[in-house]
Amino acid sequence: MIILAILASIAAIGLLCWLLFTLAVFALPAFVGFAAGAWAHGTGAGIPGAILIGVIAAAVTFAFGQLLITFARPMWLKLAVAVIFVAPAAVAGFHATHGIVKHLMPSDAWQITFSVIGAIAVGITAFVRVAGMATAGGPTGRHLARA
Incomplete structure (x- = not known):
């Protein structure tokens, strides 16, 4: 029964991490x-x-x-919008990771270290997804060449 509870806990943590990475773009x-x-x-x-x-x-x-992100021409504007979307996702990733690791390790320094690593991972994932929004439905190079 204890092994089943451990496996269920690991599955729940995995599901919550997947949900966090999937919904990180929607934090803002x-x-x-x-x-x-x-x-x-x-x-x-x-x-x-x-x-x-x-x-x-x-x-x-x-x-x-x-x-x-899709239709703005200057790259700095696209990057600014991406950062505006990524920053809340990174903060959410920090707090979600910190909520998990505070139960697993007593050292505050290691808790913060792993929380920062989680924030970076969620931030990178959100940035990739936001950048993917720009290429998925945006204008292609052929349309921009004519304009």
């Missing part, structure tokens, strides 16, 4: 959505109105970022 839109929803609830919109405003704000943030 989620933050904006939660902030807008909290603001809407504070102004008296009620729970359904706050959820609606939060979902709309998150969708608009994601769509605006994707449009900027």
